[in-house]
Amino acid sequence: MSVISISLSDEYLGALDDIADAYALVGRSEAVRMSISVAKDELHAFSPLKGDVEGVLIIVRGDHADPWMLQVQAKYQSAIKTQMHSHLKNSNCLEVMVISCDAAILKEMIAEIRSKGKALYVKFVKE
Numbered sequence: 001m002s003v004i005s006i007s008l009s010d011e012y013l014g015a016l017d018d019i020a021d022a023y024a025l026v027g028r029s030e031a032v033r034m035s036i037s038v039a040k041d042e043l044h045a046f047s048p049l050k051g052d053v054e055g056v057l058i059i060v061r062g063d064h065a066d067p068w069m070l071q072v073q074a075k076y077q078s079a080i081k082t083q084m085h086s087h088l089k090n091s092n093c094l095e096v097m098v099i100s101c102d103a104a105i106l107k108e109m110i111a112e113i114r115s116k117g118k119a120l121y122v123k124f125v126k127e
Contacts, residue, residue, distance in 0.1 A: 049103035053126060057106075059095040059113060060088070060121040068116050069095060076101075076109045092120065099124070 008016065020031040061069055064087065073080060079101035086094040099106060106124065113119050 049106065049126070051103060052100070053103045053106055054098075054100045055124055055126040057095075057097045057099050057110070058121070058123045058125070059097075059119050060092055061095065061119050062090075062092050063118070064091050064093050066118065068118055069093075069113075072109065072113055072116075073097075075112075076105065079105050079109060 016028050016031045016035075019025070019035060020028060023031075023034060025031050025034060059069070073083065079099050080097045081100050082098040084094075084096045086096075088094055099109075110122060110124060113122055
């Protein structure tokens with residue numbers, strides 16, 4: 001097994017401790033391994049998507065005043081058939097979008113959303 005060194009903000013360190021506590025894991029290394037495993041499973045779920053796809057994209061994001069999500073929605077407006085925006089606690093927002101497009105466009109859209117680092121939760125539920 002390899003040993004690596006990483007730097008984490010206090011927020012990510014707290015999240016890592018929360019993961020370890022929630023799943024009764026033995027330390028942060030187990031929490032990192034579990035987090036990687038969950039991300040790996042999610043990547044594998046998207047890999048087989050090809051051709052036309054339909055489903056619901058669910059996003060929780062912070063800072064209602066930040067316009068980044070509006071920019072993403074404008075860029076991918078042809079893929080978004082219906083959308084709902086709702087205000088949550090702590091200035092967070094819920095975005096629910098019905099998506100119908102080619103899988104490559106969906107993958108690009110989700111990659112762009114994640115790359116911004118501003119989404120607290122991103123999940124696509126295929127029809």
